Amino acid sequence: MSHDDAYEDIVKTRREESFAAFDSRRKGLLHRVHDVLHGNPALVPLIVLLASIVVFGLLLGSRFFSPFALTLILQQVQIVGIVAAAQSLIILTAGIDLSVGAITVISSVVMGQFAFRYGIPPFIAVICGLAFGTLCGALNGLLVSKMKLPPFIVTLGTWQVILASNYLYSRNETIRSQDIEASAPLLQFMGRRFEVAGAVFTLGVVFMILLMLVLAWALKNTAWGRHVYAVGDDAEAAALSGVNVHRTLMSVYMLSGLICGFAGWALIGRLGAVSPTSAYEANIESITAVVIGGISLFGGRGSILGALFGALIVGVFSLGLRLLGADAQWTYFFIGVLIIVAVAVDQWIRKVSA
């Protein structure tokens, strides 16, 4: 092989300039739909949500399509919705958190027991509960980020550990609603309700919506948000481009622990009481909401507002079917179908060459 054997000479002189042409050639309808969905992943769940509201509204009339019934859905999904916000953050980093439900319950139990067993002022007890939730999140974060264990395994373990601690610590006792009302009404703060033209809201619902909006804004408009997506997309690439992966993961796990703490506070508001046996299934329900909301389980893709829509879709289906007098199993049936459809759509959207 000599230096003169310049076999690439031909392309030096003769070539069509098509290399960096980012042209947008005319695309078909399907292609354009694909592009729009690729850019706005929360659009599919939003359409499904609106369509299901319309369908149930037509079937049930004003029994369903009233401010009262529609805001009832909001109240019913508030816990799952708040937890789904925490779950979304974790899943965006390509993780999964099975312990969110357990953290939620134990935070509410810490708030209740601190106030009643030790007589700590309710305000401090609430802060302790929130701090404890953050601590649980930090534990998950350390195991995932420092020990490099798979999030599924880590949270499968902490789920059991936290839930068991919850039963042991609370001695399986429920703190009754009347007692809370009498001596520590702050614990029920998130349950305060107010009415606007027949629509009933609780502070927990308002919190859920504000939380989703704030997180959606932060994920889109701050460096932290971009880093969360980058870490979920490809952690190695993110590290090489200068993202502190450990710090990003820790912030996400701790923040989601804190959000679960707030969910625990909202849980007391919703139930009135502090019950160590509540909300333990919030882990699966939150994952369902996230998946239906179009957030990819492989990380790095999706919008957190999708998780809110996902939670609302589940709420619309369960209330609608109940009002129709259908067997409750039909709800699970349709939710199951929706999950599979949502994942199929996600796969399609990921195919950029479509």
Next chain:
Amino acid sequence: MTQPVLSAKNLTKRYGKVTALDQCDFELYPGEILAVIGDNGAGKSTLIKALSGAVPPDEGEVFVEGKQVNFTSPNDGRMAGIETVYQTLAMSPALSITDNMFMGREIRKKGFMGKYLRQLDRKAMEDFARQKLSDLGLMTIQNITQPVETLSGGQRQGVAVARAAAFGSKVIILDEPTAALGVKESRRVLELIQDVKKRGIPIILISHNMPHVFELADRVHIHRLGRRLCVIDPKKYSMSDAVAFMTGAKEPDEVEAA
């Protein structure tokens, strides 16, 4: 002799029992394209990672313009003006061109929104990205917000090189920039590299493609068994000589051995 922009002495890096770098020396002079070639497993990637800060060496010193530096993360290298385009490109496919160019060094808005709410200045970043891409003649791009995964291999490489050229003030390291590309796309990237060189920024080019190396490089650093075997002038040696040196089939003359 002029002072090297980037140099290293006695770099050693071990992974368990494997010695990837064995007391390796290295020099890069201003304005040159230095090619680093070597067989698979010779330690080329470890060498550039040690130089850029992605892998801290176990022993040895790295100097930037004669001053000793101690990089412990890729960010340290970047702060010192050393940018690397990795073979994998290190980009997040789902994020936009702008997001990727500014990953880890985002620009915040001025005033309240940026200072307290940490809002990013999307417009400033997009303008800058557009400017840098058009500087390198990559600007037929209309949509700077499109995700990187919608680009072709050559376009991605172009964005990665533009990112490095935009921020790399002292040194740009390119790891196998043409390995994954077709003939035409490679050609375009080689032109890009020469454009970058014309701006006076020295380049370290790691490549397996001998014609590309001999076309671009001013000097060729031949890496063998974790250390620098020799540095040759591509005008005085043939490609087959280079291949013979790097595979151990032939020993370089003592005069040329560094």
